[in-house]
Amino acid sequence: MNPTPRSYRLGILLGDGIGPEIVPAAVEVMDAAVVAAGAAPIEWVPLPLGAAAIETHGSALPAATLETLGELDGWLLGPHDSAAYPEPHRSELNPSGAIRKHFDLYANIRPARSFDDRGTDLVVVRENTEGFYADRNTFAGTGEYMPTKDVAIAMGVFTRPAIERIAREAFELARRRRRHLTVVHKANVLRVSTGMFLAICREIAADYPEVEVDDFHIDAMTVHLVRRAADFDVVVTENMFGDILSDLAGELAGSLGIAPSVNASAERAMAQAAHGSAPDIAGRDLANPTAMIGSGGMLLDWLGRRCDDPAASKAAQLVDDALFATIRAGVSTRDLGGTAGTAEFGSAVAKAIASA
Known part of the structure; x- marks a missing residue:
């Protein structure tokens, strides 16, 4: 009898600018990967952060968000545009820095691998x-x-x-x-x-x-x-x-738009694309979600190693392989010379996983 697949609770922090576009693309791909790998579905926990959280909670990083993160296995953090926050929030430690410091995420792992x-x-x-x-x-x-x-x-x-x-x-x-x-x-x-x-x-x-x-x-x-x-x-x-x-x-x-990263300790990991919030193209379905998708794959890999979970490790490999297959097949966003929008590219990667 096969053991019951390990399930994970992961946070979703959309952030600012293009964050609400690229983070859902990563979620779609990660969901496809865990299904294809035979892992348990991810339980996603949306949490307020950034400019939207300032409006609803009076803080770019509400105390309730920080508390909930401590109860999760990891999380996806979208880019933030803290330079555009009103004072006093602009002068405070930015949300990603505050999270990193609070959880002592001492290792910033940043791969650079070309698709050509x-x-x-x-x-x-x-x-x-x-x-x-x-x-x-x-x-x-x-x-x-x-x-x-x-x-x-x-x-x-x-x-x-x-x-x-x-x-x-x-x-x-x-x-x-x-x-x-x-x-x-x-x-x-x-x-x-x-x-x-x-x-x-x-x-x-x-x-x-x-x-x-x-x-x-x-x-x-x-x-x-x-x-x-x-x-x-x-x-x-x-x-x-x-x-x-x-x-x-x-x-x-090739571009910072394809540069993923995780910030990790021995206990927790935060998937965070290396690039910024790109407010000039926000909401236009132009952003390249490759880095955020790759960061999500890195989080799955981290979970697989930390929890000795082959299914999570397999899901991570599926994300990586599908990203390469999709781009090499000629499907990419405009910054890489293609015509796909943000959502279209994310769905193409998810379909590549399902058909692998």
Whole structure:
């Protein structure tokens, strides 16, 4: 007798701009994938967030939303347009940052894989809780201050526990892929901070003798990515360097519109496309949902590994395969040279799964 399939409760946070268009496309595809994989249907839990939540709840991230997220297995987060929020909401930590910080989602995993013959297929593993970004490195406040009107100071924080856990995340991923890990740093100048990052990654490498390890300075790494992105497999680095490199890698793969990501801890994961809310095309059925669909597939993969659930892992592979099959068959949105609308593309991917 086959065991009862594991069921999951996943949150839906539509966000702003194109979020209400691309998130439902991801939901449609994920639903098709779990059915095809023989998994239990997903229980979706819609939750308010963003500009709409400001109007209905007086907060871009209502307390009830944050509380409910803690009860779920994971969630899909659409892009937000916090720069357009009215004050005081605009000056507060944006919704995705607040969620990431609240749940200590320390690993930002950002693949960059081309759908054509560019040859790019790598993953940037970005430490997500400290480093040089001000909102990530203090318990309270932003980590930036001005002692006088003419002096601005920003602190960067690097700690052994945070470096060790992101290094292990990256090595585990490299072991599942092509067994090649690249550490990116600036230890020739930032000798104490990124020097410690490099040194600890090298220490952790002793536990993964099957993984080839090299390292590059951040400035050199940008050149290497442009010249020979196909030579890289998994890249691990601190948060600001990771943000820059993953955007660059996404463009080298074809577009940020195809760049998925998850923000994860050992207990929870948040699927979130790497791109923004694109308010200029919102509501026009023009947005490319590829990145959001791919992020949903990554969430299924994370659930499959965390819960030792082959059905979820199979569903994740079905999402990945169907995305590639659909685009290679000539069905794509306008940014990739096609004619499909957002909803049409999502439905085409779901149909590709059903007919696989």
